[in-house]
Amino acid sequence: MALSLLQPEFVVERDEERCIGCRICEGQCANGVHVWSEEDQKIKTDSSNCVNCHRCVAMCPTRAIKVSASSLRFRTNFNWSDRAIYEIYQQAETGQVLLTGMGNDREYPVYWDRLLLNACQVTNPSIDPLREPMEVKMFIGSKPDRLVFEDGRLKTSLPPQLELELPVMFSAMSLGSISLNVHRALARAAASEGTFYNTGEGGLHPELRKYGQHTIVQVASGRFGVDVDYLATGAAIEIKIGQGAKPGIGGHLPGAKVSRQISETRMIPEGTDAISPAPHHDIYSIEDLKQLVYSLKEATRYQKPVGVKIAAVHNVAAIASGIARAGADFIVIDGYRGGTGAAPLRIRDNVGIPIEFALASVDRRLRAEGIRHRLSLIAAGSIRNSADVVKAIALGADAVYIGTAALIAVGCHMCQKCYTGKCNWGIATQDPWLVKRVNPEVAYRRLVNLLRAWKHEIKEMLGGMGINSLDSLRSNRLMLRAINLSDREREILGVLAAGE
Amino acid sequence: MDSSGIVSSLALMRDRSNGLGGGFAAYGIYPEYADYYALHVFYDSEEARRKGEYRLRRYFNIVWEEEMPTRRRRGVKRSPLIWRYFGTPRDEDLEDWDPQEAAVEAVMEINSSGEGIYVFSSGKNMGAFKGVGFPEEIAEFYRLDDYKGYIWTGHGRFPTNTPGWWGGAHPFCLLEWSVVHNGELSSYGTNRAYLEMFGYVCSLQTDTEVIAYIFDLLMRRHRLSLRHTVQALCPPFWEQAALMAPEEREAVAAIRIVYSAALLNGPFSIAVATSQGILGLNDRIKLRPMTAAEQGELLAVASEEAAVRVLCPEPERIWQPAGGEPVLGLVKGAESLWP
Numbered sequence: 146m147a148l149s150l151l152q153p154e155f156v157v158e159r160d161e162e163r164c165i166g167c168r169i170c171e172g173q174c175a176n177g178v179h180v181w182s183e184e185d186q187k188i189k190t191d192s193s194n195c196v197n198c199h200r201c202v203a204m205c206p207t208r209a210i211k212v213s214a215s216s217l218r219f220r221t222n223f224n225w226s227d228r229a230i231y232e233i234y235q236q237a238e239t240g241q242v243l244l245t246g247m248g249n250d251r252e253y254p255v256y257w258d259r260l261l262l263n264a265c266q267v268t269n270p271s272i273d274p275l276r277e278p279m280e281v282k283m284f285i286g287s288k289p290d291r292l293v294f295e296d297g298r299l300k301t302s303l304p305p306q307l308e309l310e311l312p313v314m315f316s317a318m319s320l321g322s323i324s325l326n327v328h329r330a331l332a333r334a335a336a337s338e339g340t341f342y343n344t345g346e347g348g349l350h351p352e353l354r355k356y357g358q359h360t361i362v363q364v365a366s367g368r369f370g371v372d373v374d375y376l377a378t379g380a381a382i383e384i385k386i387g388q389g390a391k392p393g394i395g396g397h398l399p400g401a402k403v404s405r406q407i408s409e410t411r412m413i414p415e416g417t418d419a420i421s422p423a424p425h426h427d428i429y430s431i432e433d434l435k436q437l438v439y440s441l442k443e444a445t446r447y448q449k450p451v452g453v454k455i456a457a458v459h460n461v462a463a464i465a466s467g468i469a470r471a472g473a474d475f476i477v478i479d480g481y482r483g484g485t486g487a488a489p490l491r492i493r494d495n496v497g498i499p500i501e502f503a504l505a506s507v508d509r510r511l512r513a514e515g516i517r518h519r520l521s522l523i524a525a526g527s528i529r530n531s532a533d534v535v536k537a538i539a540l541g542a543d544a545v546y547i548g549t550a551a552l553i554a555v556g557c558h559m560c561q562k563c564y565t566g567k568c569n570w571g572i573a574t575q576d577p578w579l580v581k582r583v584n585p586e587v588a589y590r591r592l593v594n595l596l597r598a599w600k601h602e603i604k605e606m607l608g609g610m611g612i613n614s615l616d617s618l619r620s621n622r623l624m625l626r627a628i629n630l631s632d633r634e635r636e637i638l639g640v641l642a643a644g645e
Numbered sequence: 646m647d648s649s650g651i652v653s654s655l656a657l658m659r660d661r662s663n664g665l666g667g668g669f670a671a672y673g674i675y676p677e678y679a680d681y682y683a684l685h686v687f688y689d690s691e692e693a694r695r696k697g698e699y700r701l702r703r704y705f706n707i708v709w710e711e712e713m714p715t716r717r718r719r720g721v722k723r724s725p726l727i728w729r730y731f732g733t734p735r736d737e738d739l740e741d742w743d744p745q746e747a748a749v750e751a752v753m754e755i756n757s758s759g760e761g762i763y764v765f766s767s768g769k770n771m772g773a774f775k776g777v778g779f780p781e782e783i784a785e786f787y788r789l790d791d792y793k794g795y796i797w798t799g800h801g802r803f804p805t806n807t808p809g810w811w812g813g814a815h816p817f818c819l820l821e822w823s824v825v826h827n828g829e830l831s832s833y834g835t836n837r838a839y840l841e842m843f844g845y846v847c848s849l850q851t852d853t854e855v856i857a858y859i860f861d862l863l864m865r866r867h868r869l870s871l872r873h874t875v876q877a878l879c880p881p882f883w884e885q886a887a888l889m890a891p892e893e894r895e896a897v898a899a900i901r902i903v904y905s906a907a908l909l910n911g912p913f914s915i916a917v918a919t920s921q922g923i924l925g926l927n928d929r930i931k932l933r934p935m936t937a938a939e940q941g942e943l944l945a946v947a948s949e950e951a952a953v954r955v956l957c958p959e960p961e962r963i964w965q966p967a968g969g970e971p972v973l974g975l976v977k978g979a980e981s982l983w984p
Contacts, residue, residue, distance in 0.1 A: 268805040269829040269911055270932055277930055278882045284902045291867040292903050299896045306902060515842040518906065539834075610831055613930065614880075616901075617832035617910035624834060 150234040153192040156215050157201075163209035164188065170201040170210060175567035175579060198560040200569035232490075243490035246563030246573065248390055248482045248527055248549060251494050255482075256501035256630075257533045261643055263624045264609040272613050274604035280614040281603055283309045283544050285381070285521040286450040287474040304474065305450050307361075307381050309544055310339025311600045312615060313534060315592075316479075316525050316546030317363050317385065317454070319347030321398050321407050321419065322486030322563070324580040327555055327572050330588030332356035337589075338596045343546070344370075346385060346396065346421055348410035354378050363454075364441065366395060367421035369411035373444060381450040381475075382441050384434070386425070389483025389526040392456030392497045396421035397487070402566055402575050435471035442472070450474035450521075457481060457503030457526065458496075462510035469511060469520055477546065478503050480526025484549040486573055487564035500526040501540060505638045508541025508620055517541075517620070531602035540638065541620045554595040555588045648789035651797040654947060654955040655780040658801060661827075661948060664720065665809025666802025667783035668775025670766075670816040670823035671794035672920055679770040681708060681731035682748050687811050688726040689761025697755065697762035704751035705732035713787070720782035725811050729772070745820055745865065750844065752819065757846040763812045765849075768821035771920060775800075775814035783814075795976060796923055798916050800825035806852065813851040819861050821919045826853040827948045828913030828933045839906035853915075859907050860917060864983040871924070871973065871982050877904035879929040879969030916946050919982050922975035931968030938963040944974030 157178055166187055170179040176194040179201060181187075192215075201210050219227050232243060265271040272279065286306035293300040315331045328342075328350060335342040336359040343361040348370015353360070362379030364371050376382060387393065398407070398419035408415040428434050434453065441451045452475035453468045455461065465476050480500025485493065504524045511517035524537040525546035537545050553559065556570045563573035571582030607615065610624055618624060626643040627635045635642060651669065655662075675683050684701065688694040701707060713727035734747035752764045766773035771794075774787040780801040784790075800815035806829060807813055816823040830836065830852040837847045837855055843866070845858040863874045877900050881889075886897045901908075912932030917924040925946030927935050936950040940957035947953045953963065966972050973982065 265831070269831060272930070278884065280883060282883060284905075288903050292869070292873075292899055294868075294870065294873060294896075297870065297872075298892070299899055301899065301903075303899055303902060512838060512842055518839065518842060611829075611912070612831045612910045614905075614908055614910060616905035616908050617835050619835055619906065620838040621832065621834035622838075624831075 147238075149238060151193075151231060151238070152217055153195065153215055155192060155195040155197045155212050157190045157192045157195050158211045158213070159188065159190055160209045160211070161187075163207040165207055165209075167206060169204050169206065173200050173204045173569060175569050175574075175576065196560040196562045198558045198562070198569045200558075244487055244564045245490040245493055245561055246485060246487055247559060247561045248484040249493050250561070253499070256499050256634075256638070257529070257536055259628050259630050260501070260536050260638070260640065261626045261628055262532065262535060262539075262606060262610065263626070265611040269611040271611055272608040274601075274608045277608070277613060279604040279608055280616075281311050281600060281607070283312045283615060285309060285452075285475050285523070285543060287520050288518055290519070305381075305448055307341060307450060308339070309341070311596060311603065312538060312542075312544040313528075313596060313599060314340050314361070314523070314544060314546050315342035315551050316483075316548035317343035317345040317361075317383065318486070318548055318552075319345030319363075319398075320350055320410050321345075321347040321402060321575070323552070323573055324571060324575060324583060325350055325352075325406065326580055326583040326585045327552070327588060328353060329585040330555060330583070330592055331551065332360065333585070333589045334592035334596065335359040337593055340596065341380065343383060344379070346370075347398075347407070348412060349375055349378060350406070350410050361452075364437075365421050366423070366425045367419060369413065369419060369421070372412070376441065376445050376449075379449065381452065382445065383477065384437060384441070384451070384453045386428070386434075386453060387456035387458075387479065388454075388485060389456045389479030389481050389497055389500070390485035391488040391492045392458050392481075393423060394489065394492050395423040404575050407575060431467045431471055434468065438472040452477060452521075452523070454479060454525075456483075457498045457500055459498060461498070461503045462506040465507040466510055466514060466516075469516055473520060475521040475523055475543075476507070477523040477525055478507060479546075480504075480524070482527030483525055484527075484552075485563075500524055500537075502634075502637055504537060504542055505540045509639060512620070531599040532606065534599065535603055535606050535618065536625060538615060538618045539621050539624045543619060550595070551592060554591045555583060556591075646795065646797060647793055648784055648797060650956050651799045652781055652784045652789065654945075654952045655799045655801050657955055658947070658949055658952050659779065661803060662779055662801025663803045664779050665777055665804050666775070666814035667778050667780030667800065668773060668802075668814045668816055668825075669780070669784065669787075669789060669797060669799040670771065670773045670818060670825070670918060671789070671792055672771040672796040672821075672918065673794045674772055674792045675731070675770050678709065678731040681733060682767055682769055683772050684730040684732065684764050685713070685766035685772055685774075686728050686730065687763040687765060688728065691726065693761035694726055694728065696758075696760050700755050700758065700762065701730060701732075701751075704735060704747070704754070705730070706735055707732040714791070715786050716788055718778070718782050718786045721776060721778040721786040724776060724786070748820060749861070753844060753846040756848040763849065765812060766818045766823075768818060768823070769920070771821055771823070773816050773818045773823060775816065776811050777809055777814065796918050798823055798825050798918050798923070804851075805829065807850045810850070812849045815851075815853055817849065817851070817854045817857045819857045820865070822857045822860050823918045824853055824857045824860070824915055826856060826913055826915045828915070828928065829911050830855065830909055830913065831911035832909055835906050836909070856909065856913075856915060856917070859909070860983075863904070863907060871971065873900055875926065875969065875971045876900045877907045878909045879926065880908060881969070882929070914948055917982070920976075921979035921982055921984055922973060924974075924982055925966065925972035927966060927968045927970070929969035934965070936963065936965050937972045944972070946972055
């Protein structure tokens with residue numbers, strides 16, 4: 146084999162005095178970094194395969210292992226970074242499209258961090274959520290322009306709504322991209338906290354049907370696992386047009402990952418590749434989307450909200466307006482920082498726009514057209530904490546989806562190697578040896594903790610603003626001020642500068 | 646009634662204002678023009694008046710116009726040009742023409758022109774009189790002792806969020822609606838964004854403006870009853886709703902879901918008047934004071950009991966309504982706050 150010019154990104158060091166040769170690290174590393182040497186009767190370490198997932202560090206009973214970034218650097222060059230050089234070596238050696246996992250990690254500005262929240266002083270009392278009611282319930286679905294009463298009785302019948310006890314849902318992550326144990330935890334946490342999880346495009350495992358009332362079933366371009374029972378089981382249906390991590394790109398689950406379990410839920414033969422085409426081949430225009438929206442509504446007798454998920458791209462506001470008029474009950478906008486199980490690196494890092502801008506633009510456009518109140522907006526694509534949730538709602542969202550944050554709660558260490566199927570934390574893998582590492586009971590409790598912690602924090606922030614219902618924060622740009630943004634950026638976001 | 650009662654009632658609460666805004670609304674003051682929309686207008690300049698009158702004539706057949714009668718007062722400075730007009734909306738030959746809709750559209754269009762023209766009162770047989778000064782000074786400035794009305798509301802302002810300017814003083818009016826407000830709306834941004842979708846333009850830089858428009862939208866345009874309107878503005882908490890009878894619960898939930906952006910959040914005690922009566926209302930957790938009293942045929946509501954007792958010195962009933970609990974007084978023969 147020719148000499149590879151790639152050097153290890155990370156250095157794994159072992160404190161030989163601490164190491165007791167228990168070989169736990171060997172068993173824990175699916176990448177083969179730690180290997181027992183019969184000859185030397187000790188563990189040998191090969192750093193070149195290390196992805197810095199910390200699994201061995203966390204599992205070593207004597208804390209003998211340390212992983213650090215390699216100090217090996219090329220001559221300093223602000224144009225040709227080490228990353229740029231290594232990517233060329235990699236492509237020169239393989240001739241392949243570079244793959245990656247999770248969301249865009251490049252140094253683009255994070256606009257959430259350039260928005261600051263308001264609080265009351267003197268003229269308006271802040272509200273203590275420990276002493277006063279604080280409502281964070283939200284409803285996802287179409288709303289009529291007005292209600293009609295006759296003789297005091299309600300005559301208008303409301304379209305179906307999803308009732309959220311907090312404005313945070315788990316975003317679409319297919320069974321296949323992540324393991325059944327993680328799905329079990331997501332579904333159970335959503336049900337216990339009064340919110341929803343999303344099947345992604347991988348179908349619904351029979352065991353999880355009991356959580357149907359807290360499930361959003363996705364219909365994507367591959368139509369995997371979609372039949373009338375699937376549609377009937379979910380509380381809402383989401384048509385996936387695009388994903389923030391890879392706008393304009395389809396999906397590909399390699400046959401090797403299509404185990405018996407995956408084959409059953411996706412409704413495809415075991416071992417075959419599961420290919421989601423880039424477009425839906427029955428949607429080449431907006432009127433086609435409208436037909437699919439209404440086909441799904443017909444199939445479920447108008448009993449469930451039907452929404453559409455799109456990636457945040459340049460013309461997102463006009464597209465969203467079209468989707469609203471195509472009958473969608475909710476629109477999901479997925480920003481360019483959104484996660485993925487696998488995406489071409491160049492697409493992930495260069496296509497799409499920030500969710501903050503996309504959300505603000507869509508909200509403004511729908512308002513200008515006088516139709517914003519008729520449907521719900523869900524923001525996705527790197528919501529990292531409860532402050533991001535609050536800011537998203539002030540920018541016009543009814544609720545947010547979290548994917549990466551939920552996986553981190555379950556134990557993801559953001560090594561970005563989801564596409565290898567060798568997730569040492571048992572999350573983005575179907576390997577029976579690895580998936581056991583996620584205990585669904587523990588993962589469920591961690592997800593519940595995360596949701597509850599965020600809910601408390603959202604209430605505290607609302608109370609500080611003198612608001613006791615999340616309804617009064619939606620599109621309330623006055624609760625935001627911008628720091629370190631250009632006038633044009635502020636204009637798009639619709640927020641004043643700090644001090645204004 | 647003349648204005649003396651409400652003026653002395655507000656003068657008593659002088660600590661609650663700081664001279665940066667005072668105003669009144671009076672109903673029944675223009676019996677000779679009762680069928681015409683009475684338009685009270687601020688102009689920044691003579692140039693603005695020229696442009697404004699051109700706009701007014703485009704929208705209204707004006708039957709009478711005059712400069713607002715005022716007297717100069719030491720505390721009232723830098724007043725804009727103030728004129729009043731009486732007229733009826735034009736374009737009655739348009740399909741589905743509705744005079745109230747036409748009047749509202751005209752007011753919104755004129756106020757958002759950016760030309761220094763503000764129609765601050767637009768109802769029939771009623772009018773707002775407001776400006777920068779203490780309320781008792783504003784009353785003298787506008788010669789309110791010359792008017793007799795059957796409903797009076799008034800306000801002394803202590804602005805904190807927005808500039809103390811003539812247009813920003815209370816009451817805020819649209820058609821026969823008038824609103825005076827003690828408080829601050831933390832939901833203003835949400836309310837405003839919602840109202841804009843229905844053609845309301847918030848151009849007066851004070852949060853209270855949205856309250857008048859929300860009442861107009863819900864009660865006049867959407868024909869909601871006062872009870873349902875109050876349930877939108879001050880909805881029962883979900884925990885309270887859960888205890889209601891199923892039909893009531895369903896209605897409350899539907900109102901909350903459809904009108905969530907009309908919810909008024911933050912502290913407020915408001916008096917809303919129309920030609921038909923007066924409504925006192927507090928925010929749902931009562932973050933502002935309000936006392937109501939009845940004496941004979943008179944209902945009075947105010948931020949302070951002392952102010953109420955100026956008007957009802959020997960009340961048959963005096964009470965502090967709970968948060969979100971409306972106090973309604975209708976004139977004889979009226980069935981609803983909005984006919």
